[in-house]
Amino acid sequence: MTATVDIDSGRTRITMDARPLTCSLGAEVHGVDLAEVSRDDDRFAELKALLLEHKVLFFRDQGMSRAEHVTLAERFGPLEDHPVLGSDPEHPGLVRIYKDLDSPREAFENSYHCDATWRENPPMGSVLRCVEGPEVGGDTIWVNMALAYERLPEQVKERIDGLRARHSIESSFGARLPMEKRLELRDRFPDAEHPVVRTHPETGEKVLFVNSFTTHLTNFHTDDNIRCGIDYAPGAGELLRYLQSQATIPEYQVRWHWTRNSVAIWDNRSTQHYAVQDYWPAVRKMERAGIVGDRPF
DSSP, X not given: OEEEEOTTTOOEEEEOEEEESSSSSOEEEESOOHHXXXXXXXXXXXXXXXXXXXXXXXXXXXXXXXXXXXXXXXTTSOBOOOTTTOEETTEEEEEEEEESTTSOSSOSSSSOBOTTTTSSSOOXXXXXXXXXXXXXXXXXXXXXHHHHHHTSOXXXXXXXXXXXXXXXXXXXXXXXXXXXXXXXXXXXSOOEEEESEEEOTTTOOEEEOOOTTEEEESSOOSTTTOSSHHHHTTHHHHHHHHHHHGGGOGGGEEEEOOOTTOEEEEEXXXXXXXEOOOOTTSOEEEEEEEEOOOOOO
């Protein structure tokens, strides 16, 4: 942390020491106790400003309790449950993502995704803590999707301007359920439609907003785009796959290796992430507090 003098009050003010990890996004913050930040308005305001700047923040050796984890996340806004993963019984909104020998070797997280875009109001962000992790492997990758949009060719930006896309829980989390339960899940959470390019509500950045939950473009079939059937199928699908592939570009990424009690806080509106599942049969236990967001525009 860095000490500075507040000229108006004459008091010494401590600022957070945030060190960028890549040229694109991500900073590791040193010398900060997140449990204390959760109880201090000024410290939290500084944390939030750093999050908007770096999009994902990383911390080591955070011995906060589950209650303190929830309190910190709730400073950003109300927490949301997950319809498939569920929450800790004593801490609603704290989702336990535990992987061990009894878990499927691959499930859900090892794809580039933005959390819960199948909701009408996808999460604003998340606070994720490592409870137990493998010595080697189990990293998570984050991607700057504002940068991904910025660096698209201009003709692609023009082509996707105004396009919208459908996002589905049925074809992701629901796919491994029996048909009856899958359809029940779809009825509870009908596919959501979002702009292909959203505007970040706080920074004003344009963000490429398609990911692995995105199934198809919904308003592509117009006279401007379609001469004959092949322009729509597979043309629209190929455009969507191209846009989704932008998350895989290393120049837009940061990669984090988890250790016990390390924490990541990310802005779900402007990033995607990918949990690398290379560690089986080692154990990986994570706890995540997801924060309710706004409707993309």
